Amino acid sequence: MEVELKEMLDELESLKGSLPDPPNASIDKLQLHIKRLTDLAKSAPVRRSKLKDMSAEVVDSNPYSRLMALQRMGIVENYERIREYSVAIVGIGGVGSVAAEMLTRCGIGRLLLYDYDKVELANMNRLFFRPEQVGMTKTDAAVQTLQDINPDVVLESYTLNITTVQGFETFMSSLRNKTFRLEKEGSGVDLVLSCVDNYEARMVVNQACNELNQTWMESGVSEDAVSGHIQLLIPGETACFACAPPLVVASGVDERTLKREGVCAASLPTTMGVVAGLLVQNTLKFLLKFGHVSPYLGYNSLKDYFPTMEMRPNPQCSNGACLERQKEYLLAKPARDAAKAKMEAETLSAAEGPLHADNEWNISVVDNSEIDVKAAASSDTLPVGLTRELPSADEYPKLPATGPADMSVDDLEELKKQLEALNAD
């Protein structure tokens, strides 16, 4: 296109020269238009090609130079490992889509995206999706944008509802699939990020991750859009999502004064962007092994308050798979201790000689992280600013197995017929 425009400009120039004086103003005008078109053509989208390696070279054409600088500065030991990792993002809404973009720009190896919804104009108060994508499925629209931003990332799009029996099966098998990195232990993904907006879907992610022994992170923004949280869940090691009623940040707004009439939920791009940022920061720290990975981090935007806490699993958890993981975790304790002792010995011998005699940072070598494994009850005492979203299930006496009503019928087909008969009149 640029070549064509250049030729046109040249022809006009020679036409101008061949014409008798005075100079023709309309030709000047045409030349100006063509110059503007040429500029527009130059700024048209260009797709970069895939890169085989992450280069640390600092040139303006290298998309990874500033990320690889983390390694040069000693923040991250091996940044390029990010290309080996797979992250599944469940829910491509205000938080999930932004998290997906951040991970894409960081050069994550593979992203699996799950959502059943379509892009709507009502989503435009949030980041990421564009008006021209209205009507597309969120997963497809996300793939479209992310592929352009970074073609090195392997993207998989799953348009399904994970809470249904069928959707759940596809969800599970996609997480198990190891074709991206055959030698990987456990499931086919390194981390699952839950970016859904409701309790039901979170419980489903929890179920899948407990069954697969899959580490995951939970994120959420309150329905009044002014607070949020992220949470790390390691099956067997930390509380699962069903171990205790969900923990949320108290916005400080009195529930009774909160006007809910006529609306379901509010949302702000700011709160969602902050929560997505906290979530992906924690993800990067977890995957690339730097800094402290937060077990729970809350965000109260009205007070700019960030409560944190840790939660142990509940030995009476109602989730069967959680109990199995807890058992496995306890059984593996000797092996864990041995590995830890070996690592400590290695670091000590590598340091050569007596070090840290003055213990400048007051580092304690006594490990108290596994002392009170049964201290789940302590989760009743919450840090200031955190609250339980739902009550626990009541204890109730186990009724005899005769069934709830005094109807003697216990045949499913017969019961179906009874309901159909009632439905018929």
Next chain:
Amino acid sequence: MEGWDPNTKSTLTQIPLLTVKAGPRDGGAWTQRLKEEYKAMIAYTQMNKSNDNDWFRISAANPEGTRWTGKCWYVHNLLKYEFDLQFDIPVTYPATAPEIELPQLDGKTQKMYRGGKICLTVHFKPLWAKNCPRFGIAHALCLGLAPWLAAEVPILVDSGMIKHKDDAASSTET
């Protein structure tokens, strides 16, 4: 049961409670649960009929009993407004309640999530969580859908978002 009208309360207490804690992935235990669901729904439907407050029809849309479809209706100003009703039993049921959908009203009211899922009151989920696994589909309809219809249908009609089927038929003919 703070926050519920006395009518809903008294109806709820008459629906038989369930005992089996099982979801659609639990094989034989789910069949047992399904029997209890039917018993509770039969009792609730009978109760509605005898109280002259019949307001829904529902039946399983697949042999596993994991998807349900039917109709519900609400009478406003002596006119009956009827809607399709559908929901799936989630894999984490009964820890989480089914999300009831009225697809015909999708996009017509703020009190609805995408896909036509009704937006429940702040009182529903806590009560459901407290009563797991004793509440079933019948309880979800009584506590979730019935109050929603009572609150939203008058608003939808008065604001002109929905029309009675007789009016709608004549207006589409022209």
